[in-house]
Amino acid sequence: MARMTMVEAIRDAHDVAMARDDRVIVFGEDVGYFGGVFRCTAGLQKKYGKSRCFDTPISESGIVGTAIGMAAYGLRPCVEMQFADYMYPAYDQIVSEAARLRYRSAGEFTCPIVVRMPTGGGIFGGQTHSQSPEALFTHVAGLKTVVPSNPRDAKGLLLAAIDDPDPVIFLEPKRLYNGQFDGHYDKPIVSWKKSELSEVDEGYAPIPLGRAKLRREGRDVTILAYGTMVHVALAAVADSGIDGEVIDLRTLMPLDIDMITASVRKTGRCVVVHEATLTSGFGAELVALVQQECFWHLEAPVARVAGWDTPYPHAQEWHYFPGPPRIAKALQAVMEA
Known part of the structure; x- marks a missing residue:
């Protein structure tokens, strides 16, 4: 290494x-x-x-x-x-x-x-x-x-x-x-x-496309994230005290449907996080997938935390991003639903 x-x-x-x-x-x-x-x-x-x-x-x-x-x-x-x-x-x-x-x-x-x-x-x-x-x-x-x-x-x-x-x-x-x-x-x-x-890993060490990675095991709620938002999701779990399971998707297409569905069926709750604009973002596809594959296991509606539906606001960059407080609020909401 x-x-x-x-x-x-x-x-x-x-x-x-x-x-x-x-x-x-x-x-x-x-x-x-x-x-x-x-x-x-x-x-x-x-x-x-x-x-x-x-x-x-x-x-x-x-x-x-x-x-x-x-x-x-x-x-x-x-x-x-x-x-x-x-x-x-x-x-x-x-x-x-x-x-x-x-x-x-x-x-x-x-x-x-x-x-x-x-x-x-x-x-x-x-x-x-x-x-x-x-x-x-x-x-x-x-x-x-x-x-x-x-x-x-x-x-x-x-x-x-x-x-x-x-x-x-x-x-x-x-x-x-x-x-x-x-x-x-x-x-x-x-x-x-x-x-x-x-x-x-040194040398030639490819990681197969289409496989997500479990970053944190938990029992209360599944958090689906990728890229920068993986770290934000982990911070939100630590700050909130909620036992969240954090899945790093890594590959959005093809998607690791098996890992996603297994996790949501276990926890019964799901929060999707991404940095891009909310409307028509990739999170909408994830919500639809979870609802389709895990409907009878869900204890609460699937929540999304994402960027605002605005052009990128440079002057308010830190508020635009889904930060740990916004994610923690969503986690609390799905736990109380």
């Missing part, structure tokens, strides 16, 4: 994948010489050369379109959108081309690309650097969507995504890149100490 930040773990995953398979190509805006705006690809161009790690023009549709063409010819591109907010010009390429290539060609072509995107808020990035667009991808048949919550998962899931024969959207919570985060948004990011870094 090595101790790493999430940035270091993502960089290590790239390195391992590129070393073991010369079909893996990394490119995007500033990912080559500069090593990415968050330094997730630092050193790769120097190690593997400009033909395997290179910078592109500021053209998200061009980046993804090029990756799709490379994938159709047998390469395995792993590209970076500098922020998830910038992916909209590439959305048509992702949805109309990448997601459908296997089906429209009757399996003659596949599209083994990974589109990495820093997602979410917490770094004072404002409206155009802080969005959480995961629901835009989980709705699209043919795409897989991944959101890690810690360095070990970030490396293992990225390796599995690069190996996957179909397109994977890999959303990386910026709040977790380089800072120690205890789930309380009113506290500043602090530097990691080596003793506090996450243990990450």
Whole structure:
């Protein structure tokens, strides 16, 4: 085991994948010489050369379109959108081309690309650097969507995504890149100490897509979360004193339905947490799933805690996020229902 930040773990995953398979190509805006705006690809161009790690023009549709063409010819591109907010010009390429290539060609072509995107808020990035667009991808048949919550998962899931024969959207919570985060948004990011870094498997150690992770066992209520919200949910459980079971979904599509339903059938209660806007967010799908599969086991309505139904409010960022007090209030409500 090595101790790493999430940035270091993502960089290590790239390195391992590129070393073991010369079909893996990394490119995007500033990912080559500069090593990415968050330094997730630092050193790769120097190690593997400009033909395997290179910078592109500021053209998200061009980046993804090029990756799709490379994938159709047998390469395995792993590209970076500098922020998830910038992916909209590439959305048509992702949805109309990448997601459908296997089906429209009757399996003659596949599209083994990974589109990495820093997602979410917490770094004072404002409206155009802080969005959480995961629901835009989980709705699209043919795409897989991944959101890690810690360095070990970030490396293992990225390796599995690069190996996957179909397109994977890999959303990386910026709040977790380089800072120690205890789930309380009113506290500043602090530097990691080596003793506090996450243990990450060395070498090639993929984590299969589609499997959730139990982060805390409990008997009172199931909390479904992913990415940054896993840490917030754990903080809320600690603050509230309610014995909550926290499940880190890790992969939103495909979803680990078995773990979700087993937990809710055990606890009889469920709270869904995500950072994105409430209406039509991925939490709505989770609520529908739990109601469908666990209706006769539920002791209370399934609750959602999410971002406001507003454009991202930079000036009120910390109030917009579901923090431990809001989650604790929802936990109390379902316990009293």
